[in-house]
Amino acid sequence: MAEYVNMDTLRFQLYQVHDMPQLFQYARYAEYDKDAVDIFLDSIKDFSDQDLYPSFREMDEAPAHFKDGKIVVHPAVGEAMKKGGELGVIGASYDMQAGGLQLPGMAFHAAYYIMEAANNNIPGYLGLTAGAAHLIIAFGNEWLNETFVGKMLGGQWGGTMCLTEPQAGSSLSDITTTAYPQEDGTYRIKGQKIFISGGDHEHNDNFVHLVLARIEGAPAGTKGISLFVVPKKRPEAGNLVPNDVITAGDYQKMGQKGYCTTHLVFGENEGSTGWLVGEPHKGLKYMFQMMNEARIAVGRGAVSIASAAYHASLQYAQERPQGRRLKNDGTKDVSEEQTLIINHPDVRRMLLLQKAIYEGALSVVNQTALYHDLEMVSEGEDHEKYYLLLELLTPIAKTYPSEKCREAVDNGLQVLGGYGFCTDFVLQQYLRDIRIMSIYEGTTGIQSQDLLGRKVTMQKGKALEYLAAEVQKDMEAALTYDELKPYAGMLGQKLQLVQKVLGKLMPYAMKGQYERYLSDATLFMQMMSTVVVGWQWLKMATAAKQALVTGDDTYTTAFYESKVHTLKFFYKYELAKVDSLAQILMDEAVLTILEEKELIC
């Protein structure tokens, strides 16, 4: 089996870079220590090797599909739900009281990272079930919890999130699925939902759909949206009876072909019963808990694919001889044996680019997960701080991996040359699979508007202030090491550049030119997320330097040195792009806002 994930790098990040053990001092995580988390992750790695990786190519070759009113998926999905439930991974981070393992979110994400690198078609089934269960745990009443959560965390029942409708797309204001109140306190749900991932198949006994709908007569817009549990089969007198949730079809896709995407119709015939979650009209607010989790999960999924693609292309580059190194005079000696392609600088550049991007992106995901965990256990001002940091980093943790890990995978494919394009090699599958990530759970455009339009401005920029303080702290730690000083300096400059760009953009918002303020939000995302990953690389290099200086032999010297080397690579080849992005963002030309003239022909 090919390597798809570097467990050393994962553990280095969890323990040495992000200091997960700091969490064990809090009561919530007091039952755990590093060894316990390691055992959990080892069990997940075994599970991934045995139950996820082997079906990865098969699921692409024989896609999930709609047939005779049902969705047919690979049997490995059923197996994985069952074993995942047994391993506790579905609800790994939820309260023990609710049936979870109460592990830190960092460990939960690490587990899914391993699973998704093995086979990105399957963990979505588990992850959405987890997210749906979490909504019930957080906002549902006791009956909902008792009826649904156990079966979901155990993997017997699947869960989904049902937001999108054909006429609304990303514009949730426009959803029309309607909930009609019934005398018994339940609702009759009527409407259609599209693009429902993991929405149906024969390997789970039931599906628990978390559905956004409007209670009849509710106000327009997002303020009139409520959240309902609408199971495929509803419990009635101790039995499960069909609940008029019809699978009307599916979507065939260019990638993630084993992860079914369904079209569901609720209440078209005898009626679908739905149970309100929490209070009426607060559905979108609740759903945002799941969406925020799902956004981090999408970013993490993208990193997983880039990790697997990196290892596949690295292995190829280490085994494939082709051509010769250039001699000093620029010629090649054809009588020499061919060299391995990893020895060609351009191939090495493509490998280091992948490594710089995917490990950097992984570190952002871990950082975000850590803030989530710290928010869970902290109080007062600290709680506020971690909440704001989590809010600020969430769109970045979703978008940087979605966009840049695609570029990484693309470079991985390129390393293989013509073979990369052929279905005999796996790289093309990774490239097709990862393409959805910048669309799932709010496109890059939407995430970027969220970052610049909401997160940067929330509480008068307080989130950004906290972030700057975090970066400052890590810059100071880096200054301990001479080799890192120049990089800390560069990072400081780029951070100032972000502030300068914001200083240029903010007046547009203040003058009421909101479209202009946000028109280049996607470029602001590119700029800011690059700086954030630059920060992560400084942290990683600092941790590596510290290990080298103190003689920490958890990993090899080459391992630690490669982290410092990749920091340098990231700063030379990636962080430098921030300057041009700043230039574009500060350019006053207005070229993308609707005018009377039609300039697109």
Next chain:
Amino acid sequence: MAEYVNMDTLRFQLYQVHDMPQLFQYARYAEYDKDAVDIFLDSIKDFSDQDLYPSFREMDEAPAHFKDGKIVVHPAVGEAMKKGGELGVIGASYDMQAGGLQLPGMAFHAAYYIMEAANNNIPGYLGLTAGAAHLIIAFGNEWLNETFVGKMLGGQWGGTMCLTEPQAGSSLSDITTTAYPQEDGTYRIKGQKIFISGGDHEHNDNFVHLVLARIEGAPAGTKGISLFVVPKKRPEAGNLVPNDVITAGDYQKMGQKGYCTTHLVFGENEGSTGWLVGEPHKGLKYMFQMMNEARIAVGRGAVSIASAAYHASLQYAQERPQGRRLKNDGTKDVSEEQTLIINHPDVRRMLLLQKAIYEGALSVVNQTALYHDLEMVSEGEDHEKYYLLLELLTPIAKTYPSEKCREAVDNGLQVLGGYGFCTDFVLQQYLRDIRIMSIYEGTTGIQSQDLLGRKVTMQKGKALEYLAAEVQKDMEAALTYDELKPYAGMLGQKLQLVQKVLGKLMPYAMKGQYERYLSDATLFMQMMSTVVVGWQWLKMATAAKQALVTGDDTYTTAFYESKVHTLKFFYKYELAKVDSLAQILMDEAVLTILEEKELIC
């Protein structure tokens, strides 16, 4: 039928930007005028509408494949070869004496551009046949010409180029296919060739393979390579008899699934007869004629796909309502009707980005084709000048479209959101198809080494001097218009920056540090090609301005204004990136050259 190509934009470039009519003054093209070329292009557009476009999706859904020792392709391939032959498009630019139409290469490329935008699976069959025939025309003896060329240009026989071998890949020094001299002056050919596009199918009576091989005892390396015609069936006493060219299998790919990729085995059994083309040991030099043509063709193919993808995403954006425009205070009024997504700045940005890239890339292809044509008809110093400009632009015309048009198509897919990922929509097919372009005919890495390692340095930088003079001339023309002055100024600065970067890099070559000199060649390609496309946009905007000022009503005012607008977009969003690329290229850190330490883990 969806629009896949904008004929106005194509004609604007051919006639108003690049002044194709200047060619009609030369004897070679004296039989043509603009009307005649227009009639030719119209016939190609009709052919593309009727015979190419309709099978585009089908060819993806039912890929070409190997079965029972044969390659099965869509019947449209056979039809297209036949009709393409009748229309004269296969040999459109070759001498009338050889059976061609003797049209300018610009018209030839324009025709293939239209065909490839309609269905990028098919024109390769015609184009490789054209290229193979051209090798025989240029270097083959009379018998080869009489025996093969007519059938090829008529579309009855297919043609291929056979370079790659399993153990050699891009390293042609290492090919081992061997040619054994026979007493009758022919050769017995023995060896295997892989990745042979259009290598076999049942819709052509014969295939004429142009094969690189070593005559027994030839020197090692590329200097021992000769070129042979090795037909699938050889003419013998007025009949065609099997020539022991066995189709051993095919390659299934992530895209261009209708364009078969074959594995051919020569002379494994009773023997393959080959005919030497030209002189022994000069095969690679000859093949470079075809490769250089093929490189421009690959760039053009990438532009074609981006053109089709742009129009598909533009149509979607003009028809799909979703969300609302932001009001001045940053809120949205949900009681308003939804707006079309083209009115969202980020969507508009993605559309303009596609337009800026694909039209800019098309202009580079046309510019390169023009230099080819001028080289054909000019003499003395002019001939030298156009030869050098052609040599310099060829790797750029191949690479900029291969890389950046992929980015354009990726943005096209993004415009459709979730639908873009679904096979019901065509964007995902374009994205899969275009992925091969940066690998075909020398990867981006190889093209970049060619640009920086050979083309920039050839004749002490004379090609670059000629290019600078061409740009200077066009900058001066742009200065006529106040609106364009700032852009001419910016272009001048970026051109100076290219010189500054070269001033920084050249000493590495002079000091014999060749690996270091070329280690960031791919980034130099990114930088220089962006400047070249910036030059093309200045040319296009100048032509548009001229039309607006003189009241030229060949096209609408909006059409011309959109060209000026897109120039501005390109300069703001794309040309600005040159600064960061220059910064990276001038960074002295050495991070991608093999060292004793292994820094990739």
